[in-house]
Amino acid sequence: GCGKKSDAEEKTSEQTLIDVGFSQLGAESDWRIANTESIRNSLSNENGFNLTFDDAQQKQDKQFIAMRKFIQQEKDCIVLAPVMEDGWDTVLQEAKDAGIPVIVVDRRVNVQDTRLVTAWVGSDFRKEASIACEWLKSYTESNGIKPEELFIVDIQGTLGATAQIERSDGLKNACEKYGWNLLEQVPADYTQAKAKEVVSNLLNKYKDMNVVYCENDNEAIGAIEAIEESGRKVGSNISAGEIMIISFDATHSGLKMVMEGKIALDVECNPLQGEEVALLVKKVQNSDEFHRYTYVKERAFSMDQTVKTVKLRDGDYEITTLTEDIIADR
Ligand code: GZL
Numbered sequence: 527g528c529g530k531k532s533d534a535e536e537k538t539s540e541q542t543l544i545d546v547g548f549s550q551l552g553a554e555s556d557w558r559i560a561n562t563e564s565i566r567n568s569l570s571n572e573n574g575f576n577l578t579f580d581d582a583q584q585k586q587d588k589q590f591i592a593m594r595k596f597i598q599q600e601k602d603c604i605v606l607a608p609v610m611e612d613g614w615d616t617v618l619q620e621a622k623d624a625g626i627p628v629i630v631v632d633r634r635v636n637v638q639d640t641r642l643v644t645a646w647v648g649s650d651f652r653k654e655a656s657i658a659c660e661w662l663k664s665y666t667e668s669n670g671i672k673p674e675e676l677f678i679v680d681i682q683g684t685l686g687a688t689a690q691i692e693r694s695d696g697l698k699n700a701c702e703k704y705g706w707n708l709l710e711q712v713p714a715d716y717t718q719a720k721a722k723e724v725v726s727n728l729l730n731k732y733k734d735m736n737v738v739y740c741e742n743d744n745e746a747i748g749a750i751e752a753i754e755e756s757g758r759k760v761g762s763n764i765s766a767g768e769i770m771i772i773s774f775d776a777t778h779s780g781l782k783m784v785m786e787g788k789i790a791l792d793v794e795c796n797p798l799q800g801e802e803v804a805l806l807v808k809k810v811q812n813s814d815e816f817h818r819y820t821y822v823k824e825r826a827f828s829m830d831q832t833v834k835t836v837k838l839r840d841g842d843y844e845i846t847t848l849t850e851d852i853i854a855d856r
Pocket residue numbers: 554555556557558632633649683687689716741742743774775795
């Protein structure tokens with residue numbers, strides 16, 4: 527009834543909280559922090575959940591420990607944000623044997639038996655890479671830059687993560703297809719510090735490097751620091767000797783750099799998966815029909831006016847010109 531809940535009602539409403547264990551891979555980037563916040567806010571008590579959170583500091587072994595703890599605690603459901611694709615078969619089989627559904631978010635897992643994963647919510651990283659590479663192709667054509675004049679370095683994310691595999695492959699394939707020079711692909715674990723160190727080394731090694739493809743914004747910030755400290759300029763005017771930065775995530779700090787013309791293109795990777803995850807957990811819990819795979823929406827931002835749309839397999843893709851209010855609400 528309305529008004530004050532009776533003790534009995536209070537009791538049952540306590541019992542009906544869905545008991546969820548969330549194994550988050552780490553806190554390595556702004557994207558990750560936003561992802562954690564989104565999921566924790568959505569899987570709240572008032573939304574009907576009792577959430578146990580674990581941060582594995584980017585170590586897969588710590589994720590295994592967390593998963594086994596959740597299995598031992600007989601959680602109703604486990605949410606897993608896997609640090610890399612491989613190695614999950616055993617612990618996911620243990621969860622299945624315990625009758626606990628596992629919902630994977632963000633990156634994917636590479637398992638023999640796909641039934642070990644009840645559902646997945648995340649981004650289409652391959653599409654993100656093709657948006658970036660098709661934009662670069664259009665940009666060079668619109669600005670009279672020959673393909674063989676591009677000398678690209680790839681600052682990779684955590685090796686083995688779906689985002690890394692697919693963003694790196696997308697670039698590699700585009701370089702082969704369009705005749706761009708791919709100088710080197712170097713891992714930097716999605717962190718600013720590692721990217722700064724890696725790009726400093728690459729600057730000494732390759733005088734002709736003119737495009738830095740960063741697999742997230744934290745790496746882009748580190749790359750910009752290294753480039754500016756070496757006396758070079760970042761920007762879009764490759765012919766004038768500027769080094770072009772392409773990045774992913776479109777975090778607040780990344781978009782500020784786009785606004786300042788320091789990042790030429792930033793492809794969004796939407797971390798706000800909390801609502802989708804909460805919906806999925808409830809549908810799985812109530813045996814309602816649900817989507818096995820859910821892709822979150824993403825855009826791409828640039829201040830450059832020469833490329834408004836790019837052609838992708840599934841049709842034209844609009845490049846969003848960045849404005850202050852878009853940045854404000856990040
Ligand atoms: C992508 C996610 C990546 C982000 C990085 O969905 O896995 O991990 O691009 C984050 O910022 O560290």
